[in-house]
Amino acid sequence: MSITIYHVSGTRSMRVIWLCYELDIPCKLETIDFAKKFRASPGWRAKSPTGKVPAMDDGALTMFESGAMVQYLLDRYGKGQLQPKAGTAEGALYLQWCWFAEATFARPLGDIAQHTLVREEKDRIVAVVADGQQRSRICLEAIEAAMQDSHYLLERFTAADIMMGYSLMLAEKFGLITEDLPATKAYFARLKDRQGYQYAVSV
Ligand SMILES: N[C@@H](CCC(=O)N[C@@H](CS)C(=O)NCC(=O)O)C(=O)O
Numbered sequence: 579m580s581i582t583i584y585h586v587s588g589t590r591s592m593r594v595i596w597l598c599y600e601l602d603i604p605c606k607l608e609t610i611d612f613a614k615k616f617r618a619s620p621g622w623r624a625k626s627p628t629g630k631v632p633a634m635d636d637g638a639l640t641m642f643e644s645g646a647m648v649q650y651l652l653d654r655y656g657k658g659q660l661q662p663k664a665g666t667a668e669g670a671l672y673l674q675w676c677w678f679a680e681a682t683f684a685r686p687l688g689d690i691a692q693h694t695l696v697r698e699e700k701d702r703i704v705a706v707v708a709d710g711q712q713r714s715r716i717c718l719e720a721i722e723a724a725m726q727d728s729h730y731l732l733e734r735f736t737a738a739d740i741m742m743g744y745s746l747m748l749a750e751k752f753g754l755i756t757e758d759l760p761a762t763k764a765y766f767a768r769l770k771d772r773q774g775y776q777y778a779v780s781v
Contacts, residue, residue, distance in 0.1 A: 689709070690706075722760075
C-alpha cells in the first residue's frame with residue numbers, strides 16, 4: 579500500500595486521516611494550497627475534477643470524494659473493523675448515517691461555508707446562510723433524537739461517526755451546536771476525545 583492523502587487543514591481530508599489513524603494504516607499527507615487558483619489548475623483537476631478537497635492516491639489509484647475514500651480504505655485494509663457486515667440491518671443503518679453526514683447534513687453546512695468563508699465577499703448571499711442554518715438545524719435535531727440513548731450512531735464506534743465528526747466540526751464552527759442539543763454536544767465531545775480525531779485536526 580502507498581497512500582497519499584491530499585490535505586487541507588479543517589477540511590474533509592480529516593475524515594480520511596482520522597480513519598487511517600484509527601486503523602493504523604500508514605499514509606503520507608501532502609498539504610495542498612486551498613486557494614481557488616491552485617484548485618483550478620490542471621494538475622489538481624486531474625486528481626479532483628471539480629477542484630475540491632480531498633483527493634487520495636493508493637498506488638496507481640486516484641480518488642476524490644471523502645466518503646468513498648473512507649469506504650475504500652475500510653474495505654481494502656480494514657479487516658472488518660469500524661463497519662458492520664454489509665447487507666445486514668446494522669449495515670443498512672451504517673450506510674444511512676454515512677450518507678446522511680455528507681449528502682444531507684454537509685449540504686447546508688457547505689452552503690454556510692461557501693457564503694461566509696469560501697467565496698469572495700462580493701459573491702456571498704446572506705439569505706443562503708440563513709437558509710443553511712435552518713436546514714442544518716433540522717439535521718442536528720435528527721442527530722439529537724438518535725443520540726438520546728446512544729453513545730455512537732450504531733452500538734459501537736464506526737466509520738459513520740468519522741463521517742459525522744467532520745460535519746459536526748463544521749456545525750460547531752458555525753455556532754450551531756447549541757445548549758438545547760445536549761445529546762449531540764455529548765456525542766461530539768465523545769468523538770473529540772478520540773486520539774484519531776485529535777490527530778486529524780492537528781495536522
Ligand atoms: N462530497 C465531497 C465534498 C468536497 C468538498 O466540498 N470539499 C470542500 C472542502 S471540505 C471544498 O473543496 N470546498 C471548496 C469549494 O467547493 O470550492 C467530499 O466529501 O469529498
